[in-house]
Amino acid sequence: MIRTLLATMAVATLLSGCGNDQTAQRTKDTVGELRGMIKARLSGKKPAPQTQPDPRLAIDATLKAIPGVPLQFVLFEKTGSYAISSVYGTNGGVVTWVTADKLSMSFDGPVLTATRGFGNDLMSLEDGGASAIIARRGSGTVQKTYRFLDGLDRTARLPSTCTIKPGARETIANGDIRVSATVVTESCSAGGQKFNNVYWVDASGRMVQSVQWGGPGLGKMVFQRLRY
Structure with missing residues (x-):
């Protein structure tokens, strides 16, 4: 099942990459908009208005090719x-996601x-209770x-002190998901x-974007x- 799923994901991604120069440029614009969203969120500035429609070619192709399966986009x-x-x-409460490659x-x-x-992998993380605080959209400081x-x-081992604070609610629309989520900043x-992590968490405590x-x-x- 996993092997078939990975093969289907690979085909869907390849199909989404086929097209003319305009399609390639629009896909590049989409990635640029997402990177702008990251920088805007982490700097506290509002993102610039989008000047190109967001086609999400790989996302659309994979959603159609693999119905009924939880999917997640990563940039x-x-x-x-x-x-x-x-x-x-x-494994217990830990969920592992895998890409086509x-x-x-x-x-x-x-x-x-x-x-x-x-x-240069992240081998493991001791979160000091951060996951529970973030899931309930709470506040606190953890090690x-x-x-x-x-x-x-x-x-290499890197101890860190992290302060978690909930913020505004935003409507998130990705793939088949449209939900109101609380922005939680760590x-x-x-x-x-110094570094920040930002989570968009729905009323059920699920991370819909981060x-x-x-x-x-x-x-x-x-x-x-993209899909629960």
Whole structure:
């Protein structure tokens, strides 16, 4: 089942990439708009108005090709590349999503806790209770410990202090999902390094969209749920 699903996702993604120069440019504009959304959210500035329609070619193709399956879009802010993932498996409360090229991302509730296949992976995360606070759209301060691979394939440990605060409600429309969500911001500091994670959480405590830091190698990643 998983092998068939990955093959279908790969075909859908390839189909979405076919087209003329105008299609390619519009897809590039879409990625640019998403990157602008990240920077606007993290800087507190309002995003610039969209000048091109958002075709979401890969998303539309995959939603049509794979009905009835939970799907999640992921954008890598550092490179601008993106993929669509589906659920690979669950272990307790941790859900692992995998892309067509077998990159995987694991979440404990709304929080990214591990990646595999990227190279400089997030090996694990002790979230200090952050997931529960974010899921209930609460506030608090937690101690988190990131563990990730460095350039020498050694596991580096990064303790961080993170302050969580809920904010405004926004309507999120991604793929088959349209829902009102609370924006929850997590501001973290680790020594001299500072970074923010932002989560859009619905009334059921589900993360419908987020911008999360995966470590120095991965940088920021955008996750958008397309179908529950």
